[in-house]
Amino acid sequence: MASLINPPLTLPQNKLNPGGVLAVSTSGITNKIFQPSSTRWNHRRCLLMRAKTSVEMDMLAKESVGTNAVDNKDFGVVSMHHVGVLCENLERSLDFYQNILGLKINEARPHDKLPYRGAWLWVGTEMIHLMELPNPDPLTGRPEHGGRDRHTCIAIRDVSKLKAVLDKAGIPYSLSHSGRPAIFTRDPDANALEFTQVDA
Incomplete structure (x- = not known):
């Protein structure tokens, strides 16, 4: 390389x-x-x-x-490596990201070498880095639709299957306003997540 x-x-x-x-x-x-x-x-x-x-x-x-x-500004961009997501309680967030969304922890990342608690979760070949910090974003007063807020977008194969998972867990969501197959929801700390359907 x-x-x-x-x-x-x-x-x-x-x-x-x-x-x-x-x-x-x-x-x-x-x-x-x-x-x-x-x-x-x-x-x-x-x-x-x-x-x-x-x-x-x-x-x-x-x-x-x-x-x-x-x-050319060609310094070798390859892909997104990870997205940092703040959480107030690591266990509560891990319950959501692991048990609702099915993400797996990347044990190779330095969980114990940082001055705060956190976890790295696989999203395909990239990651979400959960960081337990006092949440600077309010839980209320945010845009109702996550697409109008700072958000992380994850590509998935079937929006309808995720919709069924969120319905079963009682987690509120909204569908994309453009009509494309995408769904928006929030994690326990009100971080907006978009799931967009792609052909795999």
Whole structure:
């Protein structure tokens, strides 16, 4: 995998000749036929060419890295890694996320190395990081429909099956106002969750 910090060097095509060899400019060398009288002259000429080639390669590398990093802003975004969700009581939230939604804990994550209680839950190949902190968001006065609030969206295969699970648990929800197969609900701390149906 390519490093995100040191992207691979790609040379601009106009600097390469058809054989893939860097075209080195010799404009700084006087246009005369070199007929070296000694090996010492050949050695100096060789060093001069190496130095010039090295400087041009460095310039091309900087141009290439600068163009990719600044102009294209391509620093290697792959996917969403995790979403942080605040909760007032970890056990209450785990009951919801594990027993209602069926998410599994990622035991490999550092649960005990942080200065607060929490848990990492798998959502496909990404995660939700539950963090037990005093909840800065009020439970009341929030938008009725979670789509108008900060929310986390989870892709699922069947909205109707989740609807049945939420009905059985007595958890309120609303369907997407656009009519697409999506359902909005809130966890015990009023964090808005969207579940959108996708073809898998």
